[in-house]
Amino acid sequence: xxxxxxxxxxxxxxxxxxxxxxxxxxxxxxxxxxxxxxxxxxxxxxxxxxxxxxxxxxxxxxxxxxxxxxxxxxxxxxxxxxxxxxxxxxxxxxxxxxxxxxxxxxxxxxxxxxxxxxxxxxxxxxxxxxxxxxxxxxxxxxxxxxxxxxxxxxxxxxxxxxxxxxxxxxxxxxxxxxxxxxxxxxxxxxxxxxxxxxxxxxxxxxxxxxxxxxxxxxxxxxxxxxxxxxxxxxxxxxxxxxxxxxxxxxxxxxxxxxxxxxxxxxxxxxxxxxxxxxxxxxxxxxxxxxxxxxxxxxxxxxxxxxxxxxxxxxxx
Amino acid sequence: xxxxxxxxxxxxxxxxxxxxxxxxxxxxxxxxxxxxxxxxxxxxxxxxxxxxxxxxxxxxxxxxxxxxxxxxxxxxxxxxxxxxxxxxxxxxxxxxxxxxxxxxxxxxxxxxxxxxxxxxxxxxxxxxxxxxxxxxxxxxxxxxxxxxxxxxxxxxxxxxxxxxxxxxxxxxxxxxxxxxxxxxxxxxxxxxxxxxxxxxxxxxxxxxxxxxxxxxxxxxxxxxxxxxxxxxxxxxxxxxxxxxxxxxxxxxxxxxxxxxxxxxxxxxxxxxxxxxxxxxxxxxxxxxxxxxxxxxxxxxxxxxxxxxxxxxxxxxxxxxxxxxxxxxxxxxxxxxxxxxxxxxxxxxxxxxxxxxxxxxxxxxxxxxxxxxxxxxxxxxxxxxxxxxxxxxxxxxxxxxxxxxxxxxxxxxxxxxxxxxxxxxxxxxxxxxxxxxxxxxxxxxxxxxxxxxxxxxxxxxxxxxxxxxxxxxxxxxxxxxxxxxxxxxxxxxxxxxxxxxxxxxxxxxxxxxxxxxxxxxxxxxxxxxxxxxxxxxxxxxxxxxxxxxxxxxxxxxxxxxxxxxxxxxxxxxxxxxxxxxxxxxxxxxxxxxxxxxxxxxxxxxxxxxxxxxxxxxxxxxxxxxxxxxxxxxxxxxxxxxxxxxxxxxxxxxxxxxxxxxxxxxxxxxxxxxxxxxxxxxxxx
Numbered sequence: 001x002x003x004x005x006x007x008x009x010x011x012x013x014x015x016x017x018x019x020x021x022x023x024x025x026x027x028x029x030x031x032x033x034x035x036x037x038x039x040x041x042x043x044x045x046x047x048x049x050x051x052x053x054x055x056x057x058x059x060x061x062x063x064x065x066x067x068x069x070x071x072x073x074x075x076x077x078x079x080x081x082x083x084x085x086x087x088x089x090x091x092x093x094x095x096x097x098x099x100x101x102x103x104x105x106x107x108x109x110x111x112x113x114x115x116x117x118x119x120x121x122x123x124x125x126x127x128x129x130x131x132x133x134x135x136x137x138x139x140x141x142x143x144x145x146x147x148x149x150x151x152x153x154x155x156x157x158x159x160x161x162x163x164x165x166x167x168x169x170x171x172x173x174x175x176x177x178x179x180x181x182x183x184x185x186x187x188x189x190x191x192x193x194x195x196x197x198x199x200x201x202x203x204x205x206x207x208x209x210x211x212x213x214x215x216x217x218x219x220x221x222x223x224x225x226x227x228x229x230x231x232x233x234x235x236x237x238x239x240x241x242x243x244x245x246x247x248x249x250x251x252x253x254x255x256x257x258x259x260x261x262x263x264x265x266x267x268x269x270x271x272x273x274x275x276x277x278x279x280x281x282x283x284x285x286x287x288x289x290x291x292x293x294x295x296x297x298x299x300x301x302x303x304x305x306x307x308x309x310x311x312x313x314x315x316x
Numbered sequence: 317x318x319x320x321x322x323x324x325x326x327x328x329x330x331x332x333x334x335x336x337x338x339x340x341x342x343x344x345x346x347x348x349x350x351x352x353x354x355x356x357x358x359x360x361x362x363x364x365x366x367x368x369x370x371x372x373x374x375x376x377x378x379x380x381x382x383x384x385x386x387x388x389x390x391x392x393x394x395x396x397x398x399x400x401x402x403x404x405x406x407x408x409x410x411x412x413x414x415x416x417x418x419x420x421x422x423x424x425x426x427x428x429x430x431x432x433x434x435x436x437x438x439x440x441x442x443x444x445x446x447x448x449x450x451x452x453x454x455x456x457x458x459x460x461x462x463x464x465x466x467x468x469x470x471x472x473x474x475x476x477x478x479x480x481x482x483x484x485x486x487x488x489x490x491x492x493x494x495x496x497x498x499x500x501x502x503x504x505x506x507x508x509x510x511x512x513x514x515x516x517x518x519x520x521x522x523x524x525x526x527x528x529x530x531x532x533x534x535x536x537x538x539x540x541x542x543x544x545x546x547x548x549x550x551x552x553x554x555x556x557x558x559x560x561x562x563x564x565x566x567x568x569x570x571x572x573x574x575x576x577x578x579x580x581x582x583x584x585x586x587x588x589x590x591x592x593x594x595x596x597x598x599x600x601x602x603x604x605x606x607x608x609x610x611x612x613x614x615x616x617x618x619x620x621x622x623x624x625x626x627x628x629x630x631x632x633x634x635x636x637x638x639x640x641x642x643x644x645x646x647x648x649x650x651x652x653x654x655x656x657x658x659x660x661x662x663x664x665x666x667x668x669x670x671x672x673x674x675x676x677x678x679x680x681x682x683x684x685x686x687x688x689x690x691x692x693x694x695x696x697x698x699x700x701x702x703x704x705x706x707x708x709x710x711x712x713x714x715x716x717x718x719x720x721x722x723x724x725x726x727x728x729x730x731x732x733x734x735x736x737x738x739x740x741x742x743x744x745x746x747x748x749x750x751x752x753x754x755x756x757x758x759x760x761x762x763x764x765x766x767x768x769x770x771x772x773x774x775x776x777x778x779x780x781x782x783x784x785x786x787x788x789x790x791x792x793x794x795x796x797x798x799x800x801x802x803x804x805x806x807x808x809x810x811x812x813x814x815x816x817x818x819x820x821x822x823x824x825x826x827x828x829x830x831x832x833x834x835x836x837x838x839x840x841x842x843x844x845x846x847x848x849x850x851x852x853x854x855x856x857x858x859x860x861x862x863x864x865x866x867x868x869x870x871x872x873x874x875x876x877x878x879x880x881x882x883x884x885x886x887x888x889x890x891x892x893x894x895x896x897x898x899x900x901x902x903x904x905x906x907x908x909x910x911x912x913x914x915x916x917x918x919x920x921x922x923x924x925x926x927x928x929x930x931x932x933x934x935x936x937x938x939x940x941x942x943x944x945x946x947x948x949x950x951x952x953x954x955x956x957x958x959x960x961x962x963x964x965x966x967x968x969x970x971x972x973x974x975x976x977x978x979x980x981x982x983x984x985x986x987x988x989x990x991x992x993x994x995x996x997x998x999x
Contacts, residue, residue: 210419211414211415211416211419211420212419212420212421212422212423214420215412215414215420215421215422216422216433217375217406218370218373218375218406218407218411218412219406219407219411219412219433219434219437219485220403220404220405220406220407220408220434220437220438220489221403221407221433221437222403225433229422229425229433230422230425233424234422234423234424237424307424308423308424309423309424309469309471309472310423310469310471
């Protein structure tokens with residue numbers, strides 16, 4: 001058992017290392033270098049030389065990769081070209097904001113989606129299930145920027161309950177942030193809930209028709225206990241992967257939603273960095289996203305290991 | 317007479333289609349069962365046998381409702397009770413032992429937790445008492461190290477052990493009646509025989525009534541006091557087991573018994589023509605009239621009543637008429653002297669040594685299949701028998717190119733090698749070797765019509781298109797006795813037997829020299845199986861194809877094979893002409909298998925020679941059967957590969973015992989040491 005966990009963690013670490021290599025190599029493969037693509041037509045003379053010296057581009061790629069990785073592990077992502085600041089200074093607060101947004105969305109959406117999925121699956125084809133499934137379908141089909149615009153229109157412009165966009169000083173406290181995250185969280189959770197709920201519903205229905213649930217009924221087990229002890233743990237196993245994938249989607253969703261609400265998170269920073277061709281900053285944020293992605297998948301793997309005794313066998 | 321424990325009165329139930337039309341699944345079934353008695357319910361798929369059994373628990377599958385009649389269990393009307401009262405009886409006074417224990421046990425709960433759940437519901441015990449009782453129940457079903465078993469998850473048990481655990485769970489509530497729904501179907505013959513003997517003893521010890529549902533007459537003969545034969549949702553015949561099996565009165569029962577292949581009678585069993593009426597259809601006369609060899613005019617005018625004859629009841633107007641003879645047909649194989657296929661010293665392994673294994677020089681795993689050596693003549697059938705894990709299907713897959721060989725050679729007639737995988741075989745080689753799969757359902761594309769399914773090999777191997785292909789496809793369907801209009805149908809519109817016929821037609825579309833039959837009749841009802849065996853035999857005579865026929869059913873293999881190889885753990889134990897393999901002298905494993913076969917005869921008891929232990933991998937050296945062998949001599953069995961002993965004309969037994977000793981009567985079963993047993997089930 002501990003060896004299985006260690007193996008998964010090792011595999012996750014390997015994946016992140018591999019991703020970092022690809023990201024670094026992709027930038028290397030671009031024509032020119034970080035400085036020429038940033039400076040564009042000003043890439044000449046002392047300006048270029050200064051940039052090359054500051055980014056250390058005069059050294060071999062392998063050395064620079066080694067430095068980049070060892071720096072990243074210690075939380076030092078280098079120096080932003082556009083903002084002329086250390087990257088970790090730039091992203092610290094942005095990271096907190098995005099984590100707040102995504103974290104609250106995930107914390108609300110995942111348990112709620114699982115619960116609704118169980119309810120819909122157990123009450124299959126009854127009015128409650130039909131309305132839940134219909135709503136989920138709707139939430140999945142409408143792109144999040146449309147949902148966001150609609151919510152802004154209703155809650156920010158008409159009702160004026162929440163601000164439409166975030167206009168805050170850069171070092172605003174948590175309490176100041178809260179009213180600003182309500183609408184973005186709503187948009188993100190709508191899609192999260194829809195995906196996870198549908199998977200959970202299908203999984204519950206599948207388990208409800210299994211031989212072991214019929215057996216539990218014929219053992220005289222009350223229905224509530226059947227659902228709690230026989231259905232839910234088994235239905236969770238296939239749903240876990242979808243939850244992990246949906247959280248991966250959340251990372252992309254965050255970028256769009258932050259942009260719509262002008263929310264000061266990593267997503268808006270990344271878009272800005274792309275426009276500025278600030279490659280060191282783009283690389284840093286991409287690496288952070290991939291670490292979150294792999295981390296979430298690792299958690300899903302470990303949860304599956306905890307739920308499913310069949311995975312705990314040796315050799316798997 | 318004492319009051320019956322279970323009384324079913326004129327029970328009708330079924331589904332209600334849109335528009336209010338009723339589709340009956342049971343039509344007026346009446347049955348009685350006294351306390352401590354065992355009733356067997358037999359019938360083919362769709363006969364309603366499982367539905368009757370579940371109705372005894374007051375349970376209906378979703379979509380079904382009771383049209384009329386009632387079920388009284390221990391004085392209580394099961395369908396009139398409240399859901400809560402019914403739940404209290406279920407798993408308590410009347411408990412189910414399911415068909416597939418592997419799937420009926422919840423995979424995320426430990427065995428002990430699942431038994432504890434039943435105890436909590438049906439026994440008034442505190443936690444400590446329950447924990448003791450769990451271990452006691454697991455010991456009662458004779459599971460080794462019961463305390464350890466309680467801590468295991470279902471997947472950590474073998475098939476036979478899972479079934480025993482399910483029995484323990486059923487016994488938790490001190491049941492008065494046990495309902496067994498095909499509890500041994502899908503288990504190996506030796507495991508099945510052991511479980512059945514155990515259930516018989518249990519019924520006697522506990523004095524519990526049993527309702528035993530099965531499609532297998534051999535199983536019913538072994539356990540039941542009385543038998544009810546179901547056909548199209550009705551009782552066709554009901555009576556004491558001996559009467560029904562020895563002197564069947566209903567033409568359906570007679571046909572059913574005649575269609576069972578027997579160990580001691582070579583030749584093909586008689587098949588029953590036609591198919592039963594569709595589930596839920598309306599009956600205007602005798603349900604069996606269309607398939608009955610003694611049908612008369614009055615059979616079709618009204619549904620016959622169940623009439624009492626001696627100790628039995630029979631639903632036939634003409635039960636006193638002499639039955640039509642149903643002779644067994646003997647195969648007349650046309651075996652040529654030319655070779656069709658040869659396997660020489662073949663070894664197959666599923667696990668290739670990985671990079672790390674080679675790096676660290678880890679010992680190579682013993683191959684799954686080893687030392688397989690046989691030749692197949694043109695027009696000949698070689699049967700491969702053995703239990704699950706015997707490597708019989710693996711050998712087929714290697715010939716088909718679906719799995720690679722590790723050593724040895726596989727060659728076609730004139731020495732053309734078959735060692736390359738199926739993806740790299742040329743078209744002609746592909747054509748010459750065809751496979752018919754166990755599960756026709758899964759091997760036919762549900763989105764293709766039969767015409768498309770048969771058209772693919774015709775186009776690929778013979779370049780036929782359009783009208784030519786159409787004409788040939790019709791011929792093929794005719795050869796497997798299906799009407800040409802089936803060409804436009806989809807597999808989903810066909811019955812199981814019909815689908816298997818399409819599978820056969822597809823194989824023969826290629827005009828193969830070697831046809832690989834992988835458990836082709838295992839999923840079919842006996843009457844359909846008999847027809848499928850007759851079909852394969854006829855096609856072989858017409859096309860001169862050679863067959864490798866794989867089955868776990870010894871009697872089926874005997875019926876269709878010229879030569880038979882008995883396999884254990886991927887090694888040949890015995891090979892030779894069918895008549896010689898099925899008669900002494902036997903290899904100890906053949907003897908064990910034969911002893912475990914259940915004949916549809918209430919007076920024949922199985923001879924259990926070896927323990928029903930599931931071995932996960934073959935032993936690293938010596939004889940493959942060393943760990944279970946009832947005639948083990950000693951260390952030599954563990955270390956040295958047994959010699960080939962030629963008995964007579966091509967009959968070879970791989971055993972350290974010599975011919976005379978093998979010919980002797982078997983000794984008593986030696987008791988296994990518990991330590992060794994625990995080792996084998998894999999702690």
